[in-house]
Amino acid sequence: MRLALSLLFCGIFSLGFSQTYPYKDAISTLCSPTFAGRGYVNQGNEKAAAFIAQEFQKIGLQPLKRNNFFQNFSFPVQSFPGVCQFIVGNDTLQPGIDYLVDPASAGVQTPRQYTLVYCNIKSLYRNVNAFRPCPKDRMLVVKTSGFGGDTNKIMQARLKELQQFAAVLEITTNKLTWSVSQTVLPYPAFIAKADKFLSQPSTANIQLESVFNPAYKSSNVLAFLPAAEKAKNKPYIVLTAHYDHLGMMGQNTYFPGANDNASGVGMLLYLAQKLAKERNPNFNYVFIAFSGEEAGLLGSAYFVAHPLLPLKQIRFLLNTDIMGSGEEGITVVNATLFKPEFDRLKELNQEGSYLTQVKSRGPAANSDHYFFTEKGVPAFFVYTMGPNKNYHDVFDKYEALSFAEFEDLATLFYKFLNSFEPTH
């Protein structure tokens, strides 16, 4: 008993105060099949939230709220938890590789055969009238790649119009990129690789089980690390990363979301452990793993509308996403808004020769920093750049992460965060 206990304490002690945080293990865990792409099938999203709370606790952080690490909220979401089958002639297309279900697609709950109707592009370019009405056993096939910029825009708009009154299959030579939808179309909608349709097959057999949840329950996970010198009204530094991803498309296909954004959660935990070891005297730290980012920055929007700390007391917020690369440096969103902070970050990078490039970018509504920026909270959103272009697809796996600059970047962040003065 005594031995077991002392071993246990030793374990907690070593994780909290001596070793560095095992970020690769955490990232690999978050990408594993058990976590089901941290979305809306097989409780992937909830499992990830529970795992992060447990890691916060192991590191020695306190819940930001009095009793628990979670801030609950809900949102509508379409999901595909069952059969997902797309057969063309004798060819069963591979989900995630040959095709994607449109995230807003209606389900096809029992198998159904569709006659494929290849749309005349010139006619469609003018308007959708020639294709209306469309019998329910037909699926309109529209090629959307290979056009110039303006034509492309028009074809995308036509596609949206068709989807309102017909089952539609978009075919493309472009990379397949998935997302999440809060709404459902009236008909099924798919996107597939054009090379599977070169011989213009005439029928498709489809089954797609879908479940629309009008109020999916999810949580932001929040932890607190008080300033070493306790006093009332200490300012805050906030670190954030979204933990949700796209989940599953059918029973057999999941989107691991390794770079986006298990890697950012790994960075959050790694920094949390480093900051907990040597606590800053002047700043309270808050760590937030947001949910609902991929569905439309929903977790951060909810937090900003229901803040658990005074937003005015946030001295700086650092949001990280896509932390697994870095061979080509990093991009800093909001760099132009916070020039002195950006110059300091660049200077620290030069001093330590960490990254090949620290690139400036203006404000953008592309991640969880956005609503904070709108409320006047100084914030950076940082993402790495490199040869790993897997994004919102089944190839964004743990094995594809190079971690080329992860530790250098963590050191740079650490120095940057410690360079803040308590008053500005």
Ligand SMILES: [Zn+2]
């Ligand atoms: Zn992301």
